[in-house]
Amino acid sequence: MWNTAPYLHDGSANTLYDVINNSAHGNASSLSQSDKDKLVAFLLQLDDSDAPLEAESATLSGGAVTASNHGGYSGTGFVDYPSSAGEASFTVNADSAGTYVLAIRYANGGGTSRPLNLEVNGTQVSALAFAPSGDWASWNVELVEITLNSGTNTLSLVGLTGAGGPNVDAITVRQ
């Protein structure tokens, strides 16, 4: 949200320094230039495009629910799939069309793989295995290459018949 102007509610600030130096925004204008520089740097690093997308914030359907009864997750929890269905859909913005690496952080405390279908923009691209991670509180990462369109993409992790999907904590997409 900080990478491009306009900033804040009325859109009049062309730079983050304009925001800080506007006395209507509290007393940040009295900070030293060095501290202002640090504040701007802090705000810009919040835009890290590698930041995880938490599964518990995805759009859930088909009986997939959020849960937090096993530790070690990021954010506020994870997604728990029902026995034979469920879906978590993520909206991913790509700066350009091309190949990206999708990393899915998951736990599978069962003794066998718990596959999910991966759909990108409505097309199934692969069935991912999600091998046992040893414990429901032990988290592994499943990696897969995907092709994204420039702009908004929808990634869906869809449950299959059987024991059900793994618990999914978060995803990251990197170029």
Ligand SMILES: [Ca+2]
């Ligand atoms: Ca489950």
Ligand SMILES: [Ca+2]
């Ligand atoms: Ca999470």
